[in-house]
Amino acid sequence: VKFFEHQFSDLLDIPSTCKSPQQMFGAIAKTYMAEKLNIHPNNMTVVSVMPCLAKKYEAARPELGNRGVQDVDIVMSTRELAKMLKEAGIDFNSLEDEDFDRPMGESTGAAVIFGASGGVLEAALRTAYEWLTKETLEKVDFEAVRGIQGIKEATVNVAGTDVKVAIASGLGNARKLLEEIRAGKAEYHMIEI
DSSP, rough: OOOHHHHOOGTTSSSOOSSOHHHHHHHIIIIEEEHHTTTOOOOOOOEEEEEEEEEEHHHTTSEEEEEEEEEEEEEEHHHHHHHHHHHHHHGGGGGGOOOOTTTTSSOOOOHHTTTTTTTHHHHHHHHHHHHHHHSSOOOOOOOOEEEEEEEEEEEEEEEEEEEEEEEEEEHHHHHHHHHHHHSSSOOOOOEEE
16 A cells, blocks of 8 residues: 555555455454454554565555554564574474364355465456356466566456456556556456555
């Protein structure tokens, strides 16, 4: 969001008004889970481990909280977690597997792909497709955009409408994609950065 605010303020109608999965989880933890566990949200600490350093800034935004309580309290990068485990002498690869604790019951297949690059977009696309067609979207064929590494696009027919989507990995690729959109050289129904 900060990237859009500072670099592409003329395109602020593009970002989704939904919170990111990180912030959605934090909000649910501090409301639903807090109530379920009978814990005051001020007495909970939500820690997020993310590959993107921008998530640290995102979690600190004042509007991403409720009544003065931030949705996410601490964001660690995956590198910081790896360093912490190494310093503690923990060999992650030798840890025994454990079952997912399912704090909110079953999850959908779409939840599994949230963490992958483009996962939120694909999950939203699959959900819309399945709601509208009552069928399963088998595969989304993403292709590199004109040979640019890090930007992929796909067109999916959803109930008779071709929906064009794109995924940009990293802010450098996001800049390239948004400059194409700004110049009128590309048009998408949905993008993920």
